[in-house]
Amino acid sequence: MKKISESAVRRLSLYLRLLQEADAAGAETISSGELADRGGTTSAQVRKDLSLFGSFGKRGLGYxxxxxxxxxxxxxxxxxxxRVALVGAGKLGSALFSYRDFETRGFDIRAVFDRDPGKVGTELGGLTILADEAMESTVRGLEIDMAILAVPxxxxxxxxxxxxxxxVRGILNFAPARLKVPRGVALKNVDVTLELEGLAFAVSAGGQGIGNRE
Structure with missing residues (x-):
């Protein structure tokens, strides 16, 4: 499979949301220009992104x-x-678990783990928080595909x-640490501090430093 940039995948996710909005509004077709206007990019970028995955739409008729x-x-x-597991039921983990859009997007959190004895056995959104020691057996038993990491x-x-x-074949990491995974396992890092630093740069540059366009 040809290598696809992370920015292209992010835009694809954005197009998906825009299309869902258009579908909910009753639209049957949409042009690259409309997607571009709503997504803050260009029609050329939209067409380029979609062309990475094949042929879409018809010239003059849209998609x-x-x-x-x-x-x-x-x-x-x-x-x-x-099937998703959440590791870490602290403030961040609890906040992530309460984000109900996960389920509507197809990400079903099946298990929550924590090493704090005070949390183990209590409930979080209808799930009983399991002990750290039960992680491997539970992950195997539930055939967990992905894990969200909210640990120190x-x-x-x-x-x-x-x-x-x-x-587990995919990990979304919120811990401020550089992690290593073997080939065949996908790792995505979410570092809030780095995002804020990027935002600070953009604000300092008067909004001209970085943006949605490429």
Missing amino acids: SVHELLSRIRSILGLQRSW ADAAQQVVDRLVKAG
């Missing part, structure tokens, strides 16, 4: 909203439900190693 929605969902792997930085790599051995 079928329903067909493009289906194709993008398939490209992003959203034609199925993903000094514990993150050990947790990742355990999750990978238990069969």
Whole structure:
């Protein structure tokens, strides 16, 4: 498979949301220009992004909203439900768990783990928080596909190693740590501090430093 840039995948996710809005409004077709205007990019960029995955639409007629929605969902792997585990039930983990849009997008959190004895056995959104020691067996038993990491930085790599051995193929990491995973396992890092620093640069540059366009 040819290598696709992270920015292109992000824009694809944005197009998906815009198409869902258009579909909800009853639109049957949409042009690259309309997607560009709503997404803060250019029609040329939209066409370039979509061309990475094949041929879409017809010149002068635009794209079928329903067909493009289906194709993008398939490209992003959203034609199925993903089984997810949350590791870390602190303030960040609890906030992430309460984000109900996960489920509507096809990400089903099946298990929550924590090493704090005060949290183990309590409920979080209808799920009982499980002990850290039960992680491997539970992950295997539930056939977890992905994990969300909301643990301290000094514990993150050990947790990742355990999750990978238990069969997890994708990890979304919120810990401020540089982690290593073997080939075949996808790792995405979300560093809020880095994002804020990028935002500070943009504000300092008068909004001209960085943006949505490429």
